[in-house]
Amino acid sequence: MSHWRALIVLGAAQFLMVLDTSVMNVSISKLVEDFDTEVTAIQAVITLYALVMAAFMIVGGRLGDIYGRRRMFFLGLAVYGTGSALTAVAPTLGVLALGWSVIEGLGAAMVLPAMAALVAENYRGRDRAVAYGVVGGLAGAGIAVGPLLGGWMTTYLTWRLVFAGEVVVVVAVLLCRRVIKETPRIGPPPRLDGVGAALSACGLALGVLGVLQSGTWGWVQPRNPPFTVLGFSPTLFVIGAGVAVLVLFTHWERRRVAGGTDPLVHLTLLRQPVLRSGLLSLLSQNLILLGLFFTIPLYLQVVQGFDAFQTGLRLLPVSATMLVASTVGSRLGRVAGPRRVVRLALATLTGAVVWLLATIDPVIDDAQFAAAMAVLGVGMGLMASQLGNVIQTGVGEKERSEAGGLQFTAQNLGSALGTALIGSLLIGALAQAFTTQVEGDPRLSPEARQQTGVALEAGISFVSTQQVRSAAEEAGLPPAEVDAVTDSYATAQLQGLKTAILATGGITLASFLVTKGLPTGRTGEAQPPDTDTDTDTDAGTDTDTDTDITPQG
Incomplete structure:
Protein backbone atom coordinates (compact mmCIF):
# COMPACT_ATOMS: atom_id res chain seq x y z
CA MET A 1 0.00 0.00 0.00
CA SER A 2 2.89 2.37 0.81
CA HIS A 3 4.00 2.08 -2.81
CA TRP A 4 0.79 3.80 -3.91
CA ARG A 5 0.81 6.67 -1.38
CA ALA A 6 2.19 9.06 -3.96
CA LEU A 7 -0.64 8.11 -6.35
CA ILE A 8 -3.22 8.82 -3.64
CA VAL A 9 -1.80 12.32 -3.19
CA LEU A 10 -1.46 13.04 -6.90
CA GLY A 11 -4.87 11.51 -7.66
CA ALA A 12 -6.53 13.62 -4.95
CA ALA A 13 -5.11 16.74 -6.60
CA GLN A 14 -6.37 15.63 -10.04
CA PHE A 15 -9.85 14.92 -8.68
CA LEU A 16 -9.92 18.31 -6.98
CA MET A 17 -8.90 20.19 -10.11
CA VAL A 18 -11.78 18.87 -12.25
CA LEU A 19 -14.44 18.91 -9.52
CA ASP A 20 -15.02 22.67 -9.53
CA THR A 21 -16.55 23.23 -12.93
CA SER A 22 -19.07 20.40 -12.68
CA VAL A 23 -20.08 21.62 -9.20
CA MET A 24 -20.56 25.18 -10.43
CA ASN A 25 -22.61 24.09 -13.45
CA THR A 40 -24.93 35.43 -17.94
CA ALA A 41 -22.80 36.88 -15.15
CA ILE A 42 -22.27 33.45 -13.56
CA GLN A 43 -21.53 31.96 -16.99
CA ALA A 44 -18.89 34.67 -17.45
CA VAL A 45 -17.25 33.60 -14.18
CA ILE A 46 -17.18 29.97 -15.37
CA THR A 47 -15.81 31.07 -18.74
CA LEU A 48 -13.03 33.06 -17.08
CA PHE A 56 -1.41 29.53 -18.53
CA MET A 57 -1.13 25.73 -18.70
CA ILE A 58 1.97 25.72 -20.96
CA VAL A 59 3.57 28.42 -18.79
CA GLY A 60 2.83 26.35 -15.69
CA GLY A 61 4.58 23.35 -17.22
CA ARG A 62 7.67 25.43 -18.04
CA LEU A 63 7.83 26.84 -14.53
CA ALA A 97 -14.49 35.69 -9.85
CA LEU A 98 -11.16 36.59 -8.22
CA GLY A 99 -11.11 33.55 -5.92
CA TRP A 100 -12.48 30.89 -8.25
CA SER A 101 -11.76 32.03 -11.79
CA VAL A 102 -8.39 33.75 -11.35
CA ILE A 103 -6.61 32.38 -8.25
CA GLU A 104 -7.90 28.79 -8.52
CA GLY A 105 -7.34 28.84 -12.29
CA LEU A 106 -3.72 29.92 -11.84
CA GLY A 107 -3.22 27.30 -9.14
CA ALA A 108 -4.57 24.57 -11.40
CA ALA A 109 -2.27 25.72 -14.23
CA MET A 110 0.68 25.25 -11.86
CA VAL A 111 -0.48 21.91 -10.43
CA LEU A 112 -1.66 19.87 -13.41
CA PRO A 113 1.46 19.83 -15.66
CA ALA A 114 3.65 19.10 -12.62
CA MET A 115 1.25 16.35 -11.49
CA ALA A 116 1.43 14.61 -14.88
CA ALA A 117 5.23 14.65 -14.81
CA LEU A 118 5.42 13.52 -11.15
CA VAL A 119 3.32 10.44 -11.90
CA ALA A 120 5.97 9.43 -14.43
CA GLU A 121 8.79 10.13 -11.97
CA ASN A 122 7.27 8.17 -9.08
CA TYR A 123 6.24 5.07 -11.07
CA ARG A 124 7.95 2.91 -13.65
CA GLY A 125 7.01 0.14 -16.04
CA ARG A 126 3.59 -1.42 -15.53
CA ASP A 127 2.95 0.60 -12.37
CA ARG A 128 3.14 3.80 -14.41
CA ALA A 129 0.45 2.60 -16.82
CA VAL A 130 -1.78 1.67 -13.86
CA ALA A 131 -1.10 5.06 -12.22
CA TYR A 132 -2.08 7.01 -15.33
CA GLY A 133 -5.18 4.85 -15.69
CA VAL A 134 -6.25 5.67 -12.14
CA VAL A 135 -5.49 9.39 -12.55
CA GLY A 136 -7.46 9.49 -15.82
CA GLY A 137 -10.38 7.71 -14.19
CA LEU A 138 -10.34 10.15 -11.26
CA ALA A 139 -10.43 13.08 -13.70
CA GLY A 140 -13.56 11.68 -15.31
CA ALA A 141 -15.01 10.76 -11.93
CA GLY A 142 -14.59 14.36 -10.78
CA ILE A 143 -16.66 15.52 -13.75
CA ALA A 144 -19.31 12.91 -13.01
CA VAL A 145 -19.38 13.19 -9.20
CA GLY A 146 -19.39 16.99 -9.28
CA PRO A 147 -23.07 17.30 -10.24
CA LEU A 148 -24.07 14.83 -7.50
CA LEU A 149 -21.96 16.45 -4.79
CA GLY A 150 -22.72 19.99 -5.93
CA GLY A 151 -26.40 19.20 -6.38
CA TRP A 152 -26.73 17.71 -2.89
CA MET A 153 -24.79 20.53 -1.23
CA THR A 154 -26.69 23.21 -3.16
CA THR A 155 -30.11 21.65 -2.57
CA GLY A 165 -14.09 21.12 1.80
CA GLU A 166 -11.55 21.71 -0.96
CA VAL A 167 -9.43 23.72 1.48
CA VAL A 168 -9.44 20.75 3.89
CA VAL A 169 -8.34 18.40 1.08
CA VAL A 170 -5.57 20.78 0.01
CA VAL A 171 -4.26 20.99 3.58
CA ALA A 172 -4.30 17.18 3.84
CA VAL A 173 -2.37 16.82 0.58
CA LEU A 174 0.20 19.43 1.68
CA LEU A 175 0.77 17.48 4.90
CA CYS A 176 1.58 14.39 2.80
CA ARG A 177 4.20 16.13 0.67
CA ARG A 178 7.01 13.78 1.77
CA VAL A 179 5.56 10.85 -0.20
CA ILE A 180 6.17 12.65 -3.52
CA LYS A 181 9.66 12.08 -4.90
CA GLU A 182 11.48 14.00 -7.60
CA THR A 183 14.68 13.18 -9.46
CA PRO A 184 17.40 15.79 -8.73
CA ARG A 185 18.11 18.12 -11.62
CA ILE A 186 21.31 17.64 -13.60
CA GLY A 187 22.66 20.83 -15.11
CA PRO A 188 21.36 24.42 -15.02
CA PRO A 189 17.60 25.07 -15.26
CA PRO A 190 16.16 26.61 -18.43
CA ARG A 191 15.18 30.26 -18.55
CA LEU A 192 11.59 31.45 -18.84
CA ASP A 193 10.62 32.79 -22.25
CA GLY A 194 8.59 35.80 -21.14
CA VAL A 195 7.58 36.94 -24.62
CA GLY A 196 6.60 33.40 -25.59
CA ALA A 197 4.57 33.06 -22.37
CA ALA A 198 2.68 36.28 -23.11
CA LEU A 199 2.03 35.32 -26.75
CA SER A 200 0.84 31.79 -25.93
CA ALA A 201 -1.41 33.01 -23.10
CA CYS A 202 -2.90 35.76 -25.27
CA GLY A 203 -3.43 33.51 -28.30
CA LEU A 204 -5.03 30.69 -26.31
CA ALA A 205 -7.17 33.13 -24.32
CA LEU A 206 -8.54 34.78 -27.47
CA GLY A 207 -9.21 31.43 -29.15
CA VAL A 208 -10.96 29.92 -26.13
CA LEU A 209 -12.91 33.14 -25.50
CA GLY A 210 -14.25 33.14 -29.06
CA VAL A 211 -15.29 29.49 -28.89
CA LEU A 212 -16.84 29.77 -25.44
CA GLN A 213 -18.83 32.88 -26.35
CA SER A 214 -20.04 31.53 -29.72
CA GLY A 215 -23.28 30.36 -28.15
CA THR A 216 -24.03 33.88 -26.93
CA TRP A 217 -22.58 35.92 -29.76
CA GLY A 218 -23.47 33.62 -32.66
CA TRP A 219 -20.96 32.23 -35.13
CA VAL A 220 -21.69 34.43 -38.18
CA GLN A 221 -25.01 36.22 -37.74
CA PRO A 222 -24.88 38.29 -34.54
CA ARG A 223 -27.15 36.96 -31.80
CA ASN A 224 -26.31 39.01 -28.70
CA PRO A 225 -22.71 40.24 -29.09
CA PRO A 226 -21.13 43.24 -27.32
CA PHE A 227 -20.16 44.57 -30.76
CA THR A 228 -20.21 43.55 -34.44
CA VAL A 229 -17.56 43.58 -37.17
CA LEU A 230 -18.89 44.76 -40.54
CA GLY A 231 -22.31 43.56 -39.44
CA PHE A 232 -21.07 40.08 -38.51
CA SER A 233 -20.67 38.39 -35.14
CA PRO A 234 -17.21 38.95 -33.61
CA THR A 235 -16.78 35.23 -32.83
CA LEU A 236 -14.74 34.20 -35.88
CA PHE A 237 -12.75 37.45 -35.75
CA VAL A 238 -11.79 36.84 -32.10
CA ILE A 239 -10.83 33.22 -32.87
CA GLY A 240 -8.90 34.41 -35.94
CA ALA A 241 -7.02 36.94 -33.81
CA GLY A 242 -6.11 34.13 -31.41
CA VAL A 243 -4.83 31.99 -34.28
CA ALA A 244 -2.77 34.90 -35.61
CA VAL A 245 -1.14 35.44 -32.21
CA LEU A 246 -0.37 31.71 -31.94
CA VAL A 247 1.25 31.80 -35.40
CA LEU A 248 3.37 34.71 -34.17
CA PHE A 249 4.19 32.61 -31.09
CA THR A 250 5.49 29.72 -33.24
CA HIS A 251 7.72 32.10 -35.21
CA TRP A 252 9.07 33.56 -31.97
CA GLU A 253 9.81 30.09 -30.55
CA ARG A 254 11.69 29.04 -33.69
CA ARG A 255 13.68 32.28 -33.54
CA ARG A 256 14.73 31.58 -29.94
CA VAL A 257 15.80 28.04 -30.80
CA ALA A 258 17.79 29.29 -33.79
CA GLY A 259 19.47 31.81 -31.48
CA GLY A 260 20.41 29.12 -28.96
CA THR A 261 18.09 30.35 -26.17
CA ASP A 262 15.46 28.36 -24.28
CA PRO A 263 11.95 28.44 -25.84
CA LEU A 264 8.75 28.19 -23.83
CA VAL A 265 7.96 24.87 -25.51
CA HIS A 266 9.91 22.83 -28.03
CA LEU A 267 7.55 22.80 -31.01
CA THR A 268 9.39 19.81 -32.48
CA LEU A 269 7.69 17.72 -29.77
CA LEU A 270 4.52 17.99 -31.85
CA ARG A 271 6.27 16.25 -34.75
CA GLN A 272 6.40 13.04 -32.73
CA PRO A 273 3.47 10.89 -33.94
CA VAL A 274 2.83 9.33 -30.53
CA PHE A 293 -22.29 16.71 -19.98
CA PHE A 294 -23.65 19.97 -21.32
CA THR A 295 -26.53 18.30 -23.14
CA ILE A 296 -27.61 15.55 -20.73
CA PRO A 297 -28.20 17.81 -17.68
CA LEU A 298 -30.43 20.01 -19.84
CA TYR A 299 -32.52 16.98 -20.70
CA LEU A 300 -32.74 15.92 -17.06
CA GLN A 301 -33.35 19.33 -15.50
CA VAL A 302 -35.26 21.28 -18.15
CA VAL A 303 -37.22 18.54 -19.94
CA GLN A 304 -37.72 16.11 -17.05
CA GLY A 305 -37.78 18.73 -14.29
CA PHE A 306 -35.30 17.03 -11.93
CA ASP A 307 -33.49 19.13 -9.35
CA ALA A 308 -29.70 19.33 -9.07
CA VAL A 318 -20.84 7.26 -15.43
CA SER A 319 -18.57 7.80 -12.45
CA ALA A 320 -18.76 4.23 -11.20
CA THR A 321 -18.08 2.51 -14.52
CA MET A 322 -15.42 5.05 -15.47
CA LEU A 323 -13.35 4.23 -12.39
CA VAL A 324 -13.64 0.49 -13.00
CA ALA A 325 -12.95 0.75 -16.73
CA SER A 326 -9.90 2.98 -16.21
CA THR A 327 -8.34 0.39 -13.90
CA VAL A 328 -9.15 -2.51 -16.22
CA GLY A 329 -8.09 -0.48 -19.24
CA SER A 330 -4.58 0.09 -17.89
CA ARG A 331 -4.11 -3.69 -17.70
CA LEU A 332 -5.71 -4.24 -21.07
CA GLY A 333 -3.34 -1.71 -22.61
CA ARG A 334 -0.36 -3.82 -21.51
CA VAL A 335 -1.74 -6.73 -23.48
CA ALA A 336 -3.45 -5.18 -26.51
CA GLY A 337 -1.62 -1.86 -26.83
CA PRO A 338 -2.99 1.69 -26.41
CA ARG A 339 -4.22 2.10 -29.99
CA ARG A 340 -6.55 -0.89 -29.80
CA VAL A 341 -7.85 0.11 -26.36
CA VAL A 342 -8.55 3.70 -27.49
CA ARG A 343 -10.35 2.45 -30.61
CA LEU A 344 -12.36 0.02 -28.46
CA ALA A 345 -13.22 2.99 -26.23
CA LEU A 346 -14.40 5.03 -29.22
CA ALA A 347 -16.53 2.12 -30.45
CA THR A 348 -18.04 1.84 -26.95
CA LEU A 349 -18.74 5.58 -26.88
CA THR A 350 -20.46 5.32 -30.25
CA GLY A 351 -22.70 2.60 -28.82
CA ALA A 352 -23.45 4.77 -25.79
CA VAL A 353 -24.45 7.69 -28.04
CA VAL A 354 -26.80 5.45 -30.04
CA TRP A 355 -28.33 4.16 -26.80
CA LEU A 356 -28.74 7.72 -25.50
CA LEU A 357 -30.53 8.76 -28.67
CA ALA A 358 -33.03 5.95 -28.07
CA THR A 359 -33.69 7.13 -24.48
CA ALA A 370 -28.75 4.32 -16.41
CA ALA A 371 -27.52 1.58 -18.73
CA ALA A 372 -26.57 4.12 -21.40
CA MET A 373 -24.73 6.18 -18.79
CA ALA A 374 -22.88 3.07 -17.61
CA VAL A 375 -21.75 2.28 -21.17
CA LEU A 376 -20.65 5.91 -21.59
CA GLY A 377 -18.54 5.58 -18.45
CA VAL A 378 -16.91 2.40 -19.75
CA GLY A 379 -15.90 4.12 -22.98
CA MET A 380 -14.54 7.18 -21.20
CA GLY A 381 -12.70 5.09 -18.62
CA LEU A 382 -11.00 2.95 -21.27
CA MET A 383 -9.91 6.07 -23.16
CA ALA A 384 -8.70 7.90 -20.06
CA SER A 385 -6.66 4.87 -18.97
CA GLN A 386 -4.32 5.20 -21.96
CA LEU A 387 -3.81 8.82 -22.92
CA GLY A 388 -1.92 10.21 -19.94
CA ASN A 389 0.59 7.38 -20.11
CA VAL A 390 0.92 7.68 -23.90
CA ILE A 391 1.60 11.43 -23.74
CA GLN A 392 4.08 11.33 -20.87
CA THR A 393 6.03 8.29 -22.07
CA GLY A 394 6.07 9.55 -25.64
CA VAL A 395 8.72 12.13 -24.66
CA GLY A 396 12.03 12.13 -22.82
CA GLU A 397 12.53 12.98 -19.15
CA LYS A 398 13.45 16.63 -19.81
CA GLU A 399 10.31 17.26 -21.87
CA ARG A 400 7.75 15.87 -19.39
CA SER A 401 6.69 19.19 -17.92
CA GLU A 402 6.32 20.63 -21.42
CA ALA A 403 4.28 17.59 -22.40
CA GLY A 404 2.19 18.05 -19.26
CA GLY A 405 1.48 21.66 -20.23
CA LEU A 406 0.47 20.56 -23.72
CA GLN A 407 -1.60 17.72 -22.24
CA PHE A 408 -3.78 19.92 -20.06
CA THR A 409 -3.96 22.66 -22.67
CA ALA A 410 -5.45 20.05 -25.04
CA GLN A 411 -7.78 18.91 -22.25
CA ASN A 412 -9.09 22.40 -21.53
CA LEU A 413 -9.41 23.25 -25.21
CA GLY A 414 -11.44 20.07 -25.67
CA SER A 415 -13.66 21.00 -22.74
CA ALA A 416 -14.24 24.50 -24.10
CA LEU A 417 -14.94 23.24 -27.61
CA GLY A 418 -17.30 20.57 -26.31
CA THR A 419 -19.44 23.04 -24.39
CA ALA A 420 -19.39 25.74 -27.05
CA LEU A 421 -19.80 23.69 -30.23
CA ILE A 422 -22.41 21.29 -28.89
CA GLY A 423 -24.21 24.19 -27.18
CA SER A 424 -24.35 26.15 -30.42
CA LEU A 425 -25.61 23.13 -32.34
CA LEU A 426 -28.26 22.50 -29.70
CA ILE A 427 -29.60 26.06 -29.81
CA GLY A 428 -29.45 26.17 -33.62
CA ALA A 429 -31.29 22.85 -33.97
CA LEU A 430 -33.86 23.93 -31.37
CA ALA A 431 -34.60 27.16 -33.26
CA GLN A 432 -34.84 25.37 -36.62
CA ALA A 433 -37.09 22.62 -35.29
CA PHE A 434 -39.33 25.07 -33.43
CA THR A 435 -39.72 27.20 -36.57
CA THR A 436 -40.61 24.13 -38.63
CA GLN A 437 -43.10 22.88 -36.04
CA VAL A 438 -44.83 26.25 -35.73
CA GLU A 439 -45.10 26.76 -39.49
CA GLY A 440 -46.56 23.28 -40.00
CA ASP A 441 -49.07 23.27 -37.13
CA PRO A 442 -52.63 23.84 -38.48
CA ARG A 443 -53.85 24.80 -35.01
CA LEU A 444 -51.92 28.09 -35.16
CA SER A 445 -53.30 31.19 -36.86
CA PRO A 446 -51.10 33.37 -39.14
CA GLU A 447 -50.99 35.99 -36.38
CA ALA A 448 -49.71 33.43 -33.85
CA ARG A 449 -47.06 32.24 -36.30
CA GLN A 450 -45.97 35.84 -36.84
CA GLN A 451 -45.74 36.52 -33.09
CA THR A 452 -43.68 33.36 -32.61
CA GLY A 453 -41.39 34.33 -35.50
CA VAL A 454 -40.76 37.74 -33.98
CA ALA A 455 -39.90 36.10 -30.65
CA LEU A 456 -37.48 33.70 -32.39
CA GLU A 457 -35.69 36.56 -34.13
CA ALA A 458 -35.04 38.12 -30.72
CA GLY A 459 -33.28 34.91 -29.66
CA ILE A 460 -34.16 31.51 -28.27
CA SER A 461 -33.07 29.75 -25.09
CA PHE A 462 -33.38 26.19 -23.86
CA VAL A 463 -36.13 26.68 -21.28
CA SER A 464 -38.89 24.53 -19.83
CA THR A 465 -42.19 24.06 -21.64
CA GLN A 466 -43.91 25.70 -18.69
CA GLN A 467 -41.97 28.90 -19.36
CA VAL A 468 -43.00 28.76 -23.02
CA ARG A 469 -46.64 28.23 -22.00
CA SER A 470 -46.51 31.22 -19.67
CA ALA A 471 -44.95 33.40 -22.38
CA ALA A 472 -47.65 32.36 -24.87
CA GLU A 473 -50.38 33.16 -22.36
CA GLU A 474 -48.84 36.56 -21.64
CA ALA A 475 -48.79 37.22 -25.40
CA GLY A 476 -52.60 36.88 -25.36
CA LEU A 477 -52.91 33.69 -27.43
CA PRO A 478 -56.12 31.66 -26.98
CA PRO A 479 -55.82 28.40 -24.99
CA ALA A 480 -55.82 26.14 -28.07
CA GLU A 481 -52.93 28.07 -29.63
CA VAL A 482 -51.07 28.16 -26.31
CA ASP A 483 -51.23 24.35 -26.30
CA ALA A 484 -50.06 24.24 -29.91
CA VAL A 485 -47.04 26.48 -29.28
CA THR A 486 -46.13 24.51 -26.14
CA ASP A 487 -46.40 21.17 -27.97
CA SER A 488 -44.29 22.51 -30.84
CA TYR A 489 -41.60 23.66 -28.45
CA GLY A 496 -32.47 19.78 -30.54
CA LEU A 497 -31.17 17.43 -27.86
CA LYS A 498 -30.95 14.53 -30.28
CA THR A 515 -5.58 7.40 -33.37
CA LYS A 516 -3.23 6.32 -36.17
CA GLY A 517 -0.10 7.49 -34.33
CA LEU A 518 -0.93 5.78 -31.03
CA PRO A 519 1.34 2.87 -30.03
CA THR A 520 0.30 -0.62 -31.08
CA GLY A 521 2.80 -2.54 -28.95
CA ARG A 522 2.35 -3.75 -25.43
CA THR A 523 3.06 -1.32 -22.62
CA GLY A 524 5.51 -1.92 -19.81
CA GLU A 525 8.40 -2.61 -22.16
CA ALA A 526 11.62 -0.65 -21.69
CA GLN A 527 11.92 0.88 -25.13
CA PRO A 528 12.64 4.50 -25.96
CA PRO A 529 10.02 6.85 -27.36
CA ASP A 530 9.83 7.58 -31.03
CA THR A 531 11.88 10.69 -31.75
CA ASP A 532 11.98 12.92 -34.74
CA THR A 533 15.34 13.21 -36.46
CA ASP A 534 14.69 16.87 -37.27
CA THR A 535 14.58 18.33 -33.77
CA ASP A 536 15.61 21.45 -31.99
CA THR A 537 19.05 21.61 -30.48
CA ASP A 538 18.05 20.29 -27.06
CA ALA A 539 14.66 18.75 -27.72
CA GLY A 540 13.93 15.05 -27.70
CA THR A 541 17.52 13.97 -27.00
CA ASP A 542 17.10 12.95 -23.39
CA THR A 543 15.11 9.78 -23.76
CA ASP A 544 13.60 7.94 -20.83
CA THR A 545 15.19 4.54 -20.44
CA ASP A 546 12.15 3.19 -18.65
CA THR A 547 9.52 3.98 -21.23
CA ASP A 548 6.17 2.26 -21.07
CA ILE A 549 5.15 2.18 -24.70
CA THR A 550 6.34 0.83 -27.99
CA PRO A 551 5.58 3.66 -30.40
CA GLN A 552 4.47 2.84 -33.89
CA GLY A 553 3.55 4.97 -36.92
Missing part, protein backbone atom coordinates in the same frame (compact mmCIF):
# COMPACT_ATOMS: atom_id res chain seq x y z
CA VAL A 26 -25.38 22.62 -11.27
CA SER A 27 -25.26 25.54 -8.81
CA ILE A 28 -25.82 28.37 -11.31
CA SER A 29 -29.40 29.13 -10.26
CA LYS A 30 -28.43 29.31 -6.58
CA LEU A 31 -25.43 31.51 -7.36
CA VAL A 32 -27.71 33.86 -9.30
CA GLU A 33 -29.97 34.10 -6.25
CA ASP A 34 -27.17 34.50 -3.69
CA PHE A 35 -25.36 37.25 -5.60
CA ASP A 36 -28.53 38.91 -6.96
CA THR A 37 -27.23 38.75 -10.52
CA GLU A 38 -28.04 37.19 -13.89
CA VAL A 39 -27.22 33.81 -15.38
CA TYR A 49 -11.92 29.95 -15.15
CA ALA A 50 -11.51 27.99 -18.39
CA LEU A 51 -9.72 30.94 -19.99
CA VAL A 52 -7.17 31.26 -17.18
CA MET A 53 -6.43 27.53 -17.14
CA ALA A 54 -6.06 27.20 -20.91
CA ALA A 55 -3.98 30.37 -21.21
CA GLY A 64 8.00 23.24 -13.30
CA ASP A 65 11.11 22.74 -15.42
CA ILE A 66 12.70 25.89 -14.02
CA TYR A 67 11.86 25.67 -10.31
CA GLY A 68 11.20 21.96 -9.90
CA ARG A 69 8.00 19.98 -10.51
CA ARG A 70 7.52 18.94 -6.89
CA ARG A 71 7.93 22.52 -5.67
CA MET A 72 5.56 23.84 -8.34
CA PHE A 73 2.99 21.11 -7.54
CA PHE A 74 2.75 22.05 -3.86
CA LEU A 75 3.04 25.80 -4.47
CA GLY A 76 0.20 25.52 -6.98
CA LEU A 77 -1.88 23.60 -4.44
CA ALA A 78 -1.33 26.35 -1.88
CA VAL A 79 -2.47 28.95 -4.44
CA TYR A 80 -5.47 26.80 -5.33
CA GLY A 81 -6.42 26.37 -1.67
CA THR A 82 -6.22 30.14 -1.15
CA GLY A 83 -8.60 30.64 -4.06
CA SER A 84 -10.98 28.00 -2.67
CA ALA A 85 -11.02 29.68 0.75
CA LEU A 86 -11.76 33.06 -0.82
CA THR A 87 -14.51 31.53 -2.95
CA ALA A 88 -16.13 29.89 0.08
CA VAL A 89 -16.58 33.27 1.82
CA ALA A 90 -17.04 35.46 -1.28
CA PRO A 91 -19.44 38.32 -0.41
CA THR A 92 -19.75 39.64 -3.97
CA LEU A 93 -19.60 38.36 -7.54
CA GLY A 94 -16.29 40.15 -8.08
CA VAL A 95 -14.68 38.34 -5.16
CA LEU A 96 -16.10 35.05 -6.46
CA TYR A 156 -29.78 20.78 1.12
CA LEU A 157 -26.90 22.92 2.50
CA THR A 158 -24.88 25.53 0.61
CA TRP A 159 -22.49 25.47 -2.35
CA ARG A 160 -19.92 27.27 -0.18
CA LEU A 161 -19.25 24.06 1.76
CA VAL A 162 -17.84 22.44 -1.40
CA PHE A 163 -15.07 25.03 -1.55
CA ALA A 164 -14.51 24.88 2.20
CA LEU A 275 2.63 12.65 -28.68
CA ARG A 276 0.63 14.38 -31.42
CA SER A 277 -1.88 11.55 -31.64
CA GLY A 278 -2.17 11.37 -27.85
CA LEU A 279 -2.88 15.09 -27.58
CA LEU A 280 -5.49 15.04 -30.35
CA SER A 281 -7.16 11.98 -28.79
CA LEU A 282 -7.25 13.74 -25.41
CA LEU A 283 -8.79 16.82 -27.01
CA SER A 284 -11.43 14.60 -28.64
CA GLN A 285 -12.15 12.78 -25.38
CA ASN A 286 -12.88 16.01 -23.51
CA LEU A 287 -14.81 17.48 -26.41
CA ILE A 288 -17.11 14.44 -26.42
CA LEU A 289 -17.43 14.21 -22.62
CA LEU A 290 -18.10 17.90 -21.97
CA GLY A 291 -20.43 18.09 -24.98
CA LEU A 292 -22.52 15.29 -23.51
CA PHE A 309 -29.40 16.35 -6.71
CA GLN A 310 -31.72 14.11 -8.75
CA THR A 311 -29.70 15.01 -11.84
CA GLY A 312 -26.47 14.09 -10.09
CA LEU A 313 -27.88 10.71 -9.06
CA ARG A 314 -28.72 9.84 -12.66
CA LEU A 315 -25.17 10.71 -13.73
CA LEU A 316 -23.63 8.48 -11.04
CA PRO A 317 -23.34 5.35 -13.27
CA ILE A 360 -34.34 10.83 -25.19
CA ASP A 361 -38.13 10.74 -24.89
CA PRO A 362 -40.75 12.90 -23.14
CA VAL A 363 -40.94 10.27 -20.37
CA ILE A 364 -37.58 9.00 -19.19
CA ASP A 365 -36.93 5.26 -18.81
CA ASP A 366 -34.60 5.29 -15.80
CA ALA A 367 -33.28 1.77 -16.37
CA GLN A 368 -32.43 2.40 -20.03
CA PHE A 369 -30.90 5.77 -19.20
CA ALA A 490 -41.62 20.33 -26.58
CA THR A 491 -41.05 18.48 -29.87
CA ALA A 492 -38.32 20.93 -30.86
CA GLN A 493 -36.62 20.41 -27.49
CA LEU A 494 -36.20 16.69 -28.10
CA GLN A 495 -35.06 17.24 -31.68
CA THR A 499 -29.13 16.68 -32.81
CA ALA A 500 -26.57 17.71 -30.18
CA ILE A 501 -26.05 14.11 -29.02
CA LEU A 502 -25.83 12.93 -32.62
CA ALA A 503 -23.10 15.54 -33.19
CA THR A 504 -21.05 14.04 -30.36
CA GLY A 505 -21.46 10.68 -32.11
CA GLY A 506 -20.09 12.18 -35.31
CA ILE A 507 -17.11 13.61 -33.41
CA THR A 508 -16.56 10.18 -31.84
CA LEU A 509 -16.41 8.51 -35.25
CA ALA A 510 -14.11 11.26 -36.59
CA SER A 511 -11.81 10.67 -33.61
CA PHE A 512 -10.79 7.31 -35.08
CA LEU A 513 -8.77 9.33 -37.60
CA VAL A 514 -6.45 10.78 -34.93
